Amino acid sequence: MTHSPETPITDDSFTIAGRVFHSRLLVGTGKYRDLEQTRQAIDASGAEIVTIAVRRTNIGQTPGEPNILDVLPPDRYTILPNTAGCYDVDSAVRTCRLARELLDGHQLVKLEVLGDQQTLFPDVVATLTAAEILVKDGFEVMVYTNDDPIMAKRLEAVGCVAVMPLAAPIGSGLGIRNRLNILTIVENAQVPILVDAGVGTASDAAVAMELGCDGVLMNTAIAAARDPILMASAMRKAIEAGREAFRAGRMAPKRFASASSPLDGLFF
Amino acid sequence: MTHSPETPITDDSFTIAGRVFHSRLLVGTGKYRDLEQTRQAIDASGAEIVTIAVRRTNIGQTPGEPNILDVLPPDRYTILPNTAGCYDVDSAVRTCRLARELLDGHQLVKLEVLGDQQTLFPDVVATLTAAEILVKDGFEVMVYTNDDPIMAKRLEAVGCVAVMPLAAPIGSGLGIRNRLNILTIVENAQVPILVDAGVGTASDAAVAMELGCDGVLMNTAIAAARDPILMASAMRKAIEAGREAFRAGRMAPKRFASASSPLDGLFF
Amino acid sequence: MTHSPETPITDDSFTIAGRVFHSRLLVGTGKYRDLEQTRQAIDASGAEIVTIAVRRTNIGQTPGEPNILDVLPPDRYTILPNTAGCYDVDSAVRTCRLARELLDGHQLVKLEVLGDQQTLFPDVVATLTAAEILVKDGFEVMVYTNDDPIMAKRLEAVGCVAVMPLAAPIGSGLGIRNRLNILTIVENAQVPILVDAGVGTASDAAVAMELGCDGVLMNTAIAAARDPILMASAMRKAIEAGREAFRAGRMAPKRFASASSPLDGLFF
């Protein structure tokens, strides 16, 4: 979703499914040393939306075990249950329904239907089918997809409230592999576009925001850093920096400072 | 200069010529609409060191005209006179001496000796000669150079207090063209390394810091943005984000999340 | 499809749908000045397979007009009718059937179902459906798709005889935007992988082959060059160069010549 650069600096919030958010950094909860480190890193990130893999994390389905919601209280964070680990439509849909039940009718979910265990790339056909089922069932679906602009529009058309293209494979840390695709998705969207998966370091997050994305979701880049809490702070600042740079309107790149040094026809 | 990642977060200062600084963003004063915009942008940048082109800007040599030091008081900012516009040893040396006189014995200067008007790349042979003369004359020389690791070491060897390789041509906004060269310079240095010239947007600045640079100097990227003051804020955050990411120790990139997906032998 | 590097140099043919080919450069017929230039360029390219957009080019459906088969005789070239310009399953399937009729039962087709007129990216859902219909109807389907490794495997699974991921948008000349995706597709394939669309110059074609692709299909890169015939020759050599480099096994890249300069953890 492209944004009017005239938006006043004083209110740069964005909206997903009618909820207003001020932080554009969304985080996951996996791969931390323990719940205390999870809590501290998420606190340092400034995130308002925290995604939880329902099939891997206890949000109440296993009574008597530590519950992630004890450190991430739903009155403070918007909990975003996700379907990580689902490889078909049925398991993804069932996982969302389980989450809704455990979270007292919570409708906002992040859908992912994976294609294989090697790449963790989405199965876009199954994703589209699951998205249609979930939307009809009343869910507000944020959807993980690849960086295909056609599929992004299709997922928007079936009623997803946000589209979340990958930057690179989940957990790879390779940064945005195809900036032109992300840019095309952003330019054509009517719903928020959030980069999901593949960010490795702070500059990657800044690039996503400079392309006009509404936000970035990450987990491994923070949790697998040597110092996750300091990296969470870095990511928070990088997201703000990239967003401000996008709104500030960067200088045009040129070969040399002189007026007559265009880059036309050069692309490398 | 590589940094111990164990440095406590609470004090991440760095030192140039015995002076301690907390901001790693250095800024210039050119190309702004007026002095008021200059003042506001520099304020938003959080910079402690401000570089001034002595041949283009009045720091007292033209009495009766507006003096940049009225908006950038030397008791608040470390003024860094530079030799922009000098194409030979003599004019660069003379410019530094003029600045020292106008600034009451101020020794800290940024030396640049340019090779031609098209590229604004440095003439490294003349730069080396001028650096030797200025160091012997008591100056504390921060030196603009290209991204050649051999020349960076040579400039350090003759006594420069900081080495400032370009990211890309001055005023181009192309970002860091050769990351491996900047990384090699950083790894081999015993003095601070600051990227000077070529940064275009926030992520470029973050990348420089993630490579281990001690700071970044920029002017056009802020002044030529549509909203320079907002871009100054973006750059401040990007520098901090990149620095924190460097200190936090980023995750290792891999092709896929699985443990057994190394990138060895791939380089693109 | 990965290839054994031990294949003897003397026979480096490859096979599509049981046909053996020696040239790995496939070309289109659009955008040339006239039929004579088309003929000369295709001759210089050394191509054995020539793709023809049935909806734009006369292969007999318009009697009395110039027929492309007069300059591209089917006894010399393998004609590959394609469905360029089709935006839905029905028109793509109908176009293939028309081509089969005009070409006396010819089964080999290149399927493309486009997603929109701006990007010319494929609609992968419609592409998959059309592929299934055509395979069941006896066609040998070479299929244009995006660079999604999951979709490439799916198209192979429904019986396509070759999978043809894009390098970049059709007609863009941007080269391979996401090398890792193309590499992943190649590594996982059991059928020939040919890059289709987006190549702009000779080195782009060489890169595709160095990644292990079986071939490259292009049209605009040759037809829109200033000298199409010379560019056709360049592409022929580039394809051979890239193929030989792949088979020869390139040196491992390293930061420096010294044995102890690995690139691990660097990815830019």
Add this chain to the structure above:
Amino acid sequence: MTHSPETPITDDSFTIAGRVFHSRLLVGTGKYRDLEQTRQAIDASGAEIVTIAVRRTNIGQTPGEPNILDVLPPDRYTILPNTAGCYDVDSAVRTCRLARELLDGHQLVKLEVLGDQQTLFPDVVATLTAAEILVKDGFEVMVYTNDDPIMAKRLEAVGCVAVMPLAAPIGSGLGIRNRLNILTIVENAQVPILVDAGVGTASDAAVAMELGCDGVLMNTAIAAARDPILMASAMRKAIEAGREAFRAGRMAPKRFASASSPLDGLFF
């Protein structure tokens, strides 16, 4: 040196120091298994100019040992003695004089004065000094340098007959790290520009030629391939492909095929 694209295809020779050459691939002789493999690879490369490291290879200074000139007869190849392994002016100058003596007054040499053993980057100050001495002494100096456009012009100004910027560190195989610098050097040159060092595979060589370079010199990329002889053939074709693509005038890259999709302002 930029070339008129109107040069007829039938004669695309180029000239160094008055000698006319048809092959634009120059090769070294190091790192091969034995002299026979050296001979076969150089034969497959089609090279007319072969560079020899005088300090490492016997061209007559060690009577009784195998002499490389036995497999590379000077009546067939233009022998280009080089100063590899020299780290100061004196040793480089002495090495050239030794070569001239051993080769009966041969004046054509490749000068390299290295800056350190880690990077093998040139010491450009010492290189410039040595070049001036050698030119005055009657040598025809082809000179290895970094990718600094200012230094390239300086070396041309002191009378070097060809300037040879590195693509990446010697023996690294990283390809052209900074295409804009190489392009700038080519655009401003009046003598032949040949990329020397850093090429890793065929597409790298093609890129150098597409930038307008007159030729490429390489050694490790061929000698350290799994199959050096096949890689030599790949490089020969890649150089020809890149050269023809340069002369053919590539299509302008654009975001999409549509006329109205310029890339202005995008640079990644």
